[in-house]
Amino acid sequence: MKNIAVFASGTGSNFQAIHEAIEKKEIDAKITLLVSDRPKSKAVEKANSYGLNCFAFRPKAYKSKMHYEKAILSELKAQKVDLIVLAGYMRLIGETILKAYAKRIINIHPSLLPRFKGIDAIGQAMNAQVRVAGVTVHYVDEGMDTGEIISQQELDISSMRTRDEIEKEIHKVEHKLYPKTLKKILEDL
Numbered sequence: 001m002k003n004i005a006v007f008a009s010g011t012g013s014n015f016q017a018i019h020e021a022i023e024k025k026e027i028d029a030k031i032t033l034l035v036s037d038r039p040k041s042k043a044v045e046k047a048n049s050y051g052l053n054c055f056a057f058r059p060k061a062y063k064s065k066m067h068y069e070k071a072i073l074s075e076l077k078a079q080k081v082d083l084i085v086l087a088g089y090m091r092l093i094g095e096t097i098l099k100a101y102a103k104r105i106i107n108i109h110p111s112l113l114p115r116f117k118g119i120d121a122i123g124q125a126m127n128a129q130v131r132v133a134g135v136t137v138h139y140v141d142e143g144m145d146t147g148e149i150i151s152q153q154e155l156d157i158s159s160m161r162t163r164d165e166i167e168k169e170i171h172k173v174e175h176k177l178y179p180k181t182l183k184k185i186l187e188d189l
């Protein structure tokens, strides 16, 4: 069985979806670590309530990104993590972790990449008035949402009127696509 670490900064609804899929034995893996750059986030609360190991840190407490990534890396090693799953982690992964986990870091992004990279992808899609939005799971490289695409799912938003509605539907897609894609990646790892 493979060990995974989930990195999350916010609500952690994707983290929850993955945790639930593992609990239901839909995915053969163990979450051995939750990493968060926001100690007071919902994601950290969830990790504590699930009884998972958690490394929550304040980036400002470190001299540089390299310093906090080294601290993360030693936790990843201690927990024998095979794959890193980014789920709403709001920081670019730096060289320290990228080198140690080449092609073993994945991310989920709420757009059909390569369109609408970066912050507020849903807002970008709304401004562009696209009829079809979607979700992408991709490998992580040094760029922002630029790594190799693993899976995508479209979502027709043409009849949706509010941002809340679109966000809700995008999340529904994410909560199915991410566990499904993760299962496949772990089988091939």
Ligand code: GRF
Pocket: 008, 009, 010, 011, 012, 013, 014, 015, 087, 088, 089, 108, 109, 110, 174
């Ligand atoms: C998701 O929309 C994901 O695509 C993006 O950040 C959001 C995280 O949401 N990378 P949550 O914390 O999993 O609820």
